[in-house]
Amino acid sequence: MSEDLFRDFWWLVFPVFGMVMALxxxxxxxxxxxxxxxxxxxxxxxx
Amino acid sequence: xxxxxxxxAYWWLMFPVFGMLMAFxxMFQTERRSNQTMDLIKSYVDxxxxxxxxxxxxxxxxxxxxxxMSGVAGGNSRTGKAWTFVVxxxxxxxxxxxxxxxxxxxxxxxxxxxAVTMGVMAVGSLLLLIFGRKS
Numbered sequence: 310m311s312e313d314l315f316r317d318f319w320w321l322v323f324p325v326f327g328m329v330m331a332l333x334x335x336x337x338x339x340x341x342x343x344x345x346x347x348x349x350x351x352x353x354x355x356x
Numbered sequence: 357x358x359x360x361x362x363x364x365a366y367w368w369l370m371f372p373v374f375g376m377l378m379a380f381x382x383m384f385q386t387e388r389r390s391n392q393t394m395d396l397i398k399s400y401v402d403x404x405x406x407x408x409x410x411x412x413x414x415x416x417x418x419x420x421x422x423x424x425m426s427g428v429a430g431g432n433s434r435t436g437k438a439w440t441f442v443v444x445x446x447x448x449x450x451x452x453x454x455x456x457x458x459x460x461x462x463x464x465x466x467x468x469x470x471a472v473t474m475g476v477m478a479v480g481s482l483l484l485l486i487f488g489r490k491s
Contacts, residue, residue, distance in 0.1 A: 328374050352408060353400060
């Protein structure tokens with residue numbers, strides 16, 4: 310049964326991959342903004 | 357109803373649910389980040405210092421989650437608007453083709469709904485490209 314399911318929906322790996330990449334992109338963007346904030350905060354505190 | 361039957365009937369729901377989740381999370385995160393950035397800039401101004409340029413760039417930068425449909429890629433630029441049109445047109449063509457080949461299936465309406473939605477978005481972005489602000 311799971312073989313049938315895979316045969317019918319194998320093409321879903323592409324949109325699911327897109328979703329994973331989108332999530333990955335959001336996480337990376339968040340990390341980049343966090344780094345900018347941290348740097349600015351350290352600069353402000355004179356460290 | 358087994359998992360296989362359930363999945364076969366409702367697989368398409370994963371796309372709108374994912375979209376809704378991403379929109380929800382994105383909007384809240386954008387709000388929080390904007391507030392943090394503005395607080396930091398305010399602290400700099402309060403201390404009489406110039407805020408770092410990268411911080412100012414963050415404020416000016418348009419977020420993907422801003423509800424501004426004038427062009428996702430490239431903000432308000434003409435290239436960005438043209439690219440948005442191309443993306444929506446490609447999605448319309450893709451889902452339209454999917455519908456054409458799968459139209460005999462019971463669930464083919466899902467392709468049609470997405471194709472029509474993307475088509476409307478493509479027309480909208482084309483109108484923005486032609487009649488929108490030239491900047």
